[in-house]
Every structure is written in structure tokens, then in C-alpha cells.
Amino acid sequence: MSDTFRVALTRDILDSRGEPAFGRAALSILERAPNLAWEYLPQVVREIDADQAATYDAIYVNIARVPAAAVARPDCRLRVVARHGVGYDTVDVPAMTRAGVLVTNTPTSMPRPVATVTLTFILALAGKLFLKDKLTRSGRWNERMDNMGLGLTGRTLGVIGAGRIGQEIMRMARTFDLKLLAADPVVNALELAYLGARKVDLATLLAESDFVVVACLLNERTRHLMGAREFAQMKPAAYFINVARGPIVDEPALIEALRARRIAGAALDVFEQEPVDPGNPLLTMDNVIVTPHSLCWTDECFHNMASTGLASIVDALNGRKPEFVVNPDVLTHPRVKAWMAA
Numbered sequence: 001m002s003d004t005f006r007v008a009l010t011r012d013i014l015d016s017r018g019e020p021a022f023g024r025a026a027l028s029i030l031e032r033a034p035n036l037a038w039e040y041l042p043q044v045v046r047e048i049d050a051d052q053a054a055t056y057d058a059i060y061v062n063i064a065r066v067p068a069a070a071v072a073r074p075d076c077r078l079r080v081v082a083r084h085g086v087g088y089d090t091v092d093v094p095a096m097t098r099a100g101v102l103v104t105n106t107p108t109s110m111p112r113p114v115a116t117v118t119l120t121f122i123l124a125l126a127g128k129l130f131l132k133d134k135l136t137r138s139g140r141w142n143e144r145m146d147n148m149g150l151g152l153t154g155r156t157l158g159v160i161g162a163g164r165i166g167q168e169i170m171r172m173a174r175t176f177d178l179k180l181l182a183a184d185p186v187v188n189a190l191e192l193a194y195l196g197a198r199k200v201d202l203a204t205l206l207a208e209s210d211f212v213v214v215a216c217l218l219n220e221r222t223r224h225l226m227g228a229r230e231f232a233q234m235k236p237a238a239y240f241i242n243v244a245r246g247p248i249v250d251e252p253a254l255i256e257a258l259r260a261r262r263i264a265g266a267a268l269d270v271f272e273q274e275p276v277d278p279g280n281p282l283l284t285m286d287n288v289i290v291t292p293h294s295l296c297w298t299d300e301c302f303h304n305m306a307s308t309g310l311a312s313i314v315d316a317l318n319g320r321k322p323e324f325v326v327n328p329d330v331l332t333h334p335r336v337k338a339w340m341a342a
Contacts, residue, residue, distance in 0.1 A: 158209030161216025
């Protein structure tokens with residue numbers, strides 16, 4: 001192996017001008033690192049392949065998938081897959097662990113931006129913002145009395161998934177005097193109580209909440225966690241918000257619940273299929289707000305993600321444990337122990 005570490009950034013992190021969407025400042029982390037050469041992949045790829053894994057020591061990944069096949073060959077050089085973001089459902093983590101490849105993410109950069117998005121959705125749904133915009137633009141001013149908004153004081157916010165993002169949502173929501181419920185099998189009830197939240201099971205959360213927010217990770221336990229049965233348990237006047245991952249929701253079940261007016265409306269930053277099909281019925285519903293899995297994308301958010309993610313690459317390649325390792329078991333892998341100690 002060469003004495004120079006080779007690092008690639010997936011090209012889907014560039015904007016239409018060919019500039020990094022996170023700005024140039026974070027790139028200084030790579031440029032200051034000794035014995036490290038970096039470049040963008042020559043083209044946008046849907047997934048990382050074995051040739052790329054044989055070429056680079058680390059790859060900074062935005063949207064591209066990282067399958068098991070990428071690290072299956074004996075000439076695999078790859079040591080680090082660094083995710084631009086907190087989710088890692090696009091990476092075959094067990095395969096990376098077996099191959100001795102660290103997977104990192106950027107959890108601390110996401111709570112405030114995603115919580116801000118969640119509250120944006122809550123306020124827009126409660127105030128019927130988009131409907132009233134439409135009334136104003138279409139000369140229907142006098143219909144205001146028939147479209148009263150929903151006051152937040154004393155209403156109940158239920159958060160599914162009370163990790164960093166879920167807790168930040170609840171922390172910020174206290175400003176509006178909302179009652180707080182959280183469904184999370186892992187988080188301690190006392191920890192939630194300090195936030196003013198009550199830990200409940202999912203059925204209780206759905207039955208009592210005026211706003212139901214999905215903020216959990218996507219995995220095999222949470223895939224289609226929200227289906228027809230769950231939507232039927234919600235209040236008819238309640239709103240559903242998803243700022244996590246699309247496949248956590250059985251989308252046809254959500255569409256049917258909205259069509260049948262079993263729930264009042266929804267706000268979605270994510271979809272089961274992305275990019276979303278232009279024929280998706282959700283796009284034509286007046287009681288649904290949709291955004292393209294990017295509402296939390298701000299200069300601040302992206303800079304913080306890139307700074308954390310690129311620093312994890314530099315740390316790992318220089319024998320230091322990165323701050324956020326998705327697969328900590330990999331640290332005992334003989335391959336990892338050998339190059340971390342070198």
C-alpha cells in the first residue's frame with residue numbers, strides 16, 4: 001500500500017456549479033492532513049463498487065449505497081466509509097464490519113436542523129399555512145372563517161424515536177407549551193422526564209397525540225412501523241410528520257388514511273421511494289406538505305456534517321478512533337487493529 005492515503009468524495013455532494021454543497025471551508029480538514037490526497041469520484045454513482053474500494057482508503061458518501069459486494073474482493077483497500085449525515089441505512093454495516101471497514105456518521109450535526117424542520121411542519125400544519133396562502137392567491141379571502149387553525153397550547157406532541165434528534169424536537173417544542181410523549185424502547189424514562197416528556201408505548205402515543213412525529217432510525221425493526229393499524233389508532237384530527245426515513249412508513253397505508261380522512265393531514269420530508277414518483281397521490285393532496293428530503297439542509301447544517309465526517313476520516317487513517325463509529329465491533333477486527341496501531 002502506498003504511503004499516501006487516498007480519499008474520495010462521492011460526486012453527488014456537488015451542486016450545479018460543481019462546488020461542494022457544504023462549502024469549501026470543511027475541505028481544509030483534508031488539505032491540512034499530511035500524507036493524504038483527496039478527489040471527487042469522476043462521476044455520480046448509485047453505489048460504491050469493488051474497484052473504488054480497491055482504489056481508496058476512505059470514501060465520503062452522500063447518497064450512494066455501499067453494498068457488501070464493494071468490500072468482497074481480496075484487494076479491498078477501503079478502511080473508512082464516512083456518511084454525510086446521521087442515517088446509515090444505505091450502507092451494509094454488517095458487511096463492512098466483517099471486512100474490517102469503519103463506518104462513521106455525523107449525529108451531532110443533525111438534531112437542531114431536523115428539530116427546526118419538525119417545528120416548521122407543526123406550525124405550518126396547525127396554522128394551515130399552505131391552504132391560507134392558496135386562499136390569498138386565488139381570491140378566496142372570505143373563506144378565512146371556514147379554515148380556522150389549531151392552537152398549540154396544551155396539545156400533545158408524540159415523538160417516535162427519542163434519540164438525539166427526538167430529544168431536541170421535544171426540547172424546542174416546550175416553548176409552545178405542548179404536552180410531550182415519546183415512544184422509544186431504549187431511552188430511559190427518567191431521561192425523558194427531565195425534558196418534560198412521558199415515555200409511553202406506541203399505541204398510547206398514537207391515541208393521545210395531536211401531532212405524531214417519526215424521528216427514529218430505519219432498520220429491520222422500524223421498517224413499516226407505521227402502517228394501516230397504526231394510522232387507525234391516531235385521532236381523526238391529528239397530523240402525521242415524517243422527518244426520518246420514508247420506508248418507516250407503509251406509504252399506501254398513509255395515502256389511504258389521508259384519503260379516508262382518518263387523519264387530518266401530513267407533512268413529509270421523506271418518501272418510501274426517492275426521488276418521489278411524480279404520480280404519487282401524496283403530491284396532489286391539499287392536506288399534505290411535501291419537501292424533497294432536504295428541508296433541514298442549510299449552510300450551517302452541511303458545514304457541520306462535512307466537518308465532522310471529514311475529521312473522522314483523518315482521525316481513522318492516522319490511527320485515532322473517530323468520534324462517531326457506527327460499528328464499534330469493527331475496532332477488534334484484526335485488520336483494523338493492525339492499521340490503527342501502525
